Amino acid sequence: MDVVTLTDRVEGYLRTAIIEGELAPFSPLRMSTLTKKFGAGATPVREALSRLLPEGLVELSANKGFRVRGVSREDLLDIVAARTAVETEALRLSIAHGDDRWESGVVAAHYRFQKQMQVNNYRPTWAQLEAVHDELHRSMFAACGSVRLLALADQLMMQHNRYQRLLSLFTYRSQNVPPKSVMGAIGEIMASPEHAAEELVDADDGLRMVHDDLIREVLKRDSDAAIATLRDHLYIIVEEFDANSFWSTQKFGTKVAP
Numbered sequence: 001m002d003v004v005t006l007t008d009r010v011e012g013y014l015r016t017a018i019i020e021g022e023l024a025p026f027s028p029l030r031m032s033t034l035t036k037k038f039g040a041g042a043t044p045v046r047e048a049l050s051r052l053l054p055e056g057l058v059e060l061s062a063n064k065g066f067r068v069r070g071v072s073r074e075d076l077l078d079i080v081a082a083r084t085a086v087e088t089e090a091l092r093l094s095i096a097h098g099d100d101r102w103e104s105g106v107v108a109a110h111y112r113f114q115k116q117m118q119v120n121n122y123r124p125t126w127a128q129l130e131a132v133h134d135e136l137h138r139s140m141f142a143a144c145g146s147v148r149l150l151a152l153a154d155q156l157m158m159q160h161n162r163y164q165r166l167l168s169l170f171t172y173r174s175q176n177v178p179p180k181s182v183m184g185a186i187g188e189i190m191a192s193p194e195h196a197a198e199e200l201v202d203a204d205d206g207l208r209m210v211h212d213d214l215i216r217e218v219l220k221r222d223s224d225a226a227i228a229t230l231r232d233h234l235y236i237i238v239e240e241f242d243a244n245s246f247w248s249t250q251k252f253g254t255k256v257a258p
Contacts (some may be wrong), residue, residue: 057069
């Protein structure tokens with residue numbers, strides 16, 4: 001197999017596995033394991049891991065090598081603050097410069113989001129909802145006119161989604177069996193072929209209403225109101241982690257998993 005193609009394959013697998021929680025925070029990414037899994041030499045595997053460093057998905061220690069980037073409340077706050085800064089500015093620019101075609105794109109993306117929310121009687125899995133949710137956000141700031149803002153928005157959205165998946169898995173686990181550790185929870189759930197059906201999103205009226213309000217404000221070109229609603233929406237995840245006692249239970253950020 002071509003080295004570039006193999007590198008892309010390893011990179012794609014690792015990115016997906018980390019974001020979806022298949023590879024838990026702090027998990028070691030041993031070169032010997034990955035080269036055996038992909039039947040590859042060390043060069044394409046090392047290149048794939050290096051590509052994920054600037055994306056904030058892996059980290060490199062001089063003594064321990066590569067591992068999945070850890071999680072902490074401080075890291076989550078940093079991601080949310082950065083994502084809020086980028087998306088609110090991109091939204092402000094889009095509202096100022098977006099044309100009828102942009103508005104049509106927002107309306108279409110909102111319709112697809114509403115339709116997906118009805119899956120399983122308004123209980124979709126996060127995996128089902130994530131794509132249309134992200135598409136809706138991208139549609140709102142698609143007319144910002146800045147390729148760098150769009151690239152930053154995508155990168156921060158990906159990091160934000162990793163925490164959302166982690167929260168979904170942890171919440172499911174803690175509601176059914178007292179959690180031992182989030183690593184154990186993820187391992188047990190991901191090992192089950194039914195894990196996607198278990199990873200249900202609590203798609204209540206609040207989730208629908210906040211997006212209905214946001215789109216209404218965007219289409220009215222009410223920049224201040226839309227930005228305030230978007231900011232509140234993005235910070236909800238921090239409140240949800242705190243409400244579920246995630247940090248006190250897992251002690252992430254203070255104790256590194258072996």
